[in-house]
Amino acid sequence: MAGAADIELAHQLADAAGAIARRYFRKPLAVEAKPDRTPVTAADREAEAAMRDLIARRFPEDGMLGEELGATRAGAARIWVLDPIDGTKSFIAGIPLFGILIALVENGVPVLGVIDQPILGERWLGVTGKATTKNGDAVRTRACAELGAATLYATSPDMFGADRAAFERLKGAVKLTRFGADCYAYAQLASGFVDLVVEADLKAYDFCALVPVIAGAGGSITDWQGKPLGLASDGRVVAAGDPSLGPKTLAILTGN
Amino acid sequence: MAGAADIELAHQLADAAGAIARRYFRKPLAVEAKPDRTPVTAADREAEAAMRDLIARRFPEDGMLGEELGATRAGAARIWVLDPIDGTKSFIAGIPLFGILIALVENGVPVLGVIDQPILGERWLGVTGKATTKNGDAVRTRACAELGAATLYATSPDMFGADRAAFERLKGAVKLTRFGADCYAYAQLASGFVDLVVEADLKAYDFCALVPVIAGAGGSITDWQGKPLGLASDGRVVAAGDPSLGPKTLAILTGN
Numbered sequence: 001m002a003g004a005a006d007i008e009l010a011h012q013l014a015d016a017a018g019a020i021a022r023r024y025f026r027k028p029l030a031v032e033a034k035p036d037r038t039p040v041t042a043a044d045r046e047a048e049a050a051m052r053d054l055i056a057r058r059f060p061e062d063g064m065l066g067e068e069l070g071a072t073r074a075g076a077a078r079i080w081v082l083d084p085i086d087g088t089k090s091f092i093a094g095i096p097l098f099g100i101l102i103a104l105v106e107n108g109v110p111v112l113g114v115i116d117q118p119i120l121g122e123r124w125l126g127v128t129g130k131a132t133t134k135n136g137d138a139v140r141t142r143a144c145a146e147l148g149a150a151t152l153y154a155t156s157p158d159m160f161g162a163d164r165a166a167f168e169r170l171k172g173a174v175k176l177t178r179f180g181a182d183c184y185a186y187a188q189l190a191s192g193f194v195d196l197v198v199e200a201d202l203k204a205y206d207f208c209a210l211v212p213v214i215a216g217a218g219g220s221i222t223d224w225q226g227k228p229l230g231l232a233s234d235g236r237v238v239a240a241g242d243p244s245l246g247p248k249t250l251a252i253l254t255g256n
Numbered sequence: 257m258a259g260a261a262d263i264e265l266a267h268q269l270a271d272a273a274g275a276i277a278r279r280y281f282r283k284p285l286a287v288e289a290k291p292d293r294t295p296v297t298a299a300d301r302e303a304e305a306a307m308r309d310l311i312a313r314r315f316p317e318d319g320m321l322g323e324e325l326g327a328t329r330a331g332a333a334r335i336w337v338l339d340p341i342d343g344t345k346s347f348i349a350g351i352p353l354f355g356i357l358i359a360l361v362e363n364g365v366p367v368l369g370v371i372d373q374p375i376l377g378e379r380w381l382g383v384t385g386k387a388t389t390k391n392g393d394a395v396r397t398r399a400c401a402e403l404g405a406a407t408l409y410a411t412s413p414d415m416f417g418a419d420r421a422a423f424e425r426l427k428g429a430v431k432l433t434r435f436g437a438d439c440y441a442y443a444q445l446a447s448g449f450v451d452l453v454v455e456a457d458l459k460a461y462d463f464c465a466l467v468p469v470i471a472g473a474g475g476s477i478t479d480w481q482g483k484p485l486g487l488a489s490d491g492r493v494v495a496a497g498d499p500s501l502g503p504k505t506l507a508i509l510t511g512n
Contacts, residue, residue, distance in 0.1 A: 026447070026449065039432070089407075089432060089434055090434070092407070092449070093407055093409070093434060093441075093444055093449050093450050094444040094447060094449030094450070095353070095437060095440065095441075095444060095449075096352075096376070097351070097353070120352070120376070151345075151348070151349055153349070156433075156434070156435060157413055157435075158433075176295070176345060177412075177414075178345055178346070178349060178412070178436055179412060179413075179435035179436040180434055180435045180436020180437060181351060181436060184351065185349075185351075188349055188350040188351060191282070191350060193282065193348070193349050193350030193351075194349050194350070
């Protein structure tokens with residue numbers, strides 16, 4: 001369970017990371033390639049360091065797992081899972097669809113999630129057992145019971161590797177497919193404007209924060225076997241605004 | 257040549273269309289499919305009608321060509337080319353990367369262009385012979401002489417049809433490829449954060465406004481043969497922030 005102190009800290013983390021992201025956005029910025037060839041900047045590193053510092057001061061027993069700075073106290077019961085800039089490729093292209101992702105994972109289960117877009121000033125907060133909010137107002141996913149009526153998002157067709165054929169089958173079954181939004185597509189799903197987000201090759205820091213946001217807005221989010229997402233999930237994600245779309249999507253993806 | 261009265265009208269058009277787009281954005285909205293299966297909403301139609309009304313009152317002799325309401329006085333020397341919401345698919349998904357596109361085309365040549373993002377409050381204005389501005393401040397493309405260092409954008413890999421193999425060759429030659437931004441990718445190219453936008457299957461109302469914006473920011477924009485874009489172009493577009501990238505890109509696309 002995430003308590004009031006956890007929610008308060010999550011807001012402080014998003015505020016701190018957002019201030020750093022805004023300072024670097026659309027400024028000349030050295031872009032380095034990480035060993036996995038994805039880009040990273042000083043903005044990513046500084047934003048994560050600022051969040052880790054706040055967590056360590058407030059909850060020194062808690063663990064942390066971040067995209068840029070790795071794991072600390074990985075065996076702790078409570079682990080803060082951080083992606084300081086999800087969508088670094090958008091960030092460096094001047095496109096404000098990146099997001100700060102913050103999750104609190106308790107005994108392997110995400111219980112609090114934040115998706116924050118610091119340029120647009122939009123923050124989605126999901127807490128297990130509560131209604132998801134955007135800037136304090138409750139949001140809900142929309143009904144969409146048929147794949148043929150669904151709007152599907154994925155960040156890129158190139159993220160699927162060996163699962164590309166499965167994704168193409170799904171693309172053929174939905175009404176509309178769009179690319180390129182990273183975490184912002186999940187946020188719009190929570191707000192009722194997107195029906196499906198299906199991705200692969202994600203890391204725990206990419207998806208843990210999404211889980212409470214989408215569940216608390218009335219949607220479903222699982223791996224491609226329909227199992228709940230946790231730290232050990234394989235990085236394949238199906239988020240459905242209308243939970244009845246989830247099994248239909250899984251059936252297409254697995255060819256059953 | 258676009259004069260002060262043309263620039264003034266262009267701002268009025270963008271203001272009028274933007275007010276309508278903001279009123280409909282993220283509101284429940286009936287989405288219809290056009291004969292070409294692309295989506296259209298009341299927001300598209302009302303925004304275009306408002307712009308046409310302003311043009312007809314100010315310059316009754318001028319022609320108009322709009323995405324939703326077609327051609328009027330198509331033989332006029334001056335034609336206003338309008339896309340009320342470029343990126344309707346983003347618009348209906350709640351994602352603020354759509355844009356209002358306004359061009360003034362004189363004797364077949366685009367001489368004024370506006371790319372306006374009414375949710376973010378960003379407006380790029382290009383006028384032949386003048387420096388392109390964003391919200392009044394001059395913008396410049398950035399230097400990037402090598403394809404291997406370039407960030408490439410396209411709205412979707414599915415827009416290329418028979419040219420898909422050519423696009424995939426280009427994708428293999430650049431540093432980073434991203435999808436999904438419609439006109440906003442060209443705007444970020446003008447501002448120096450994106451190096452290449454390569455697309456196909458565009459219509460005159462999709463690309464005429466881009467031409468003065470990109471040329472006035474120091475970039476190049478042509479069809480896939482390297483020819484200037486005009487009303488009769490075939491809808492294949494190469495925009496390069498660094499003009500020396502243009503011929504290199506064309507060589508890859510054409511396999512020469």
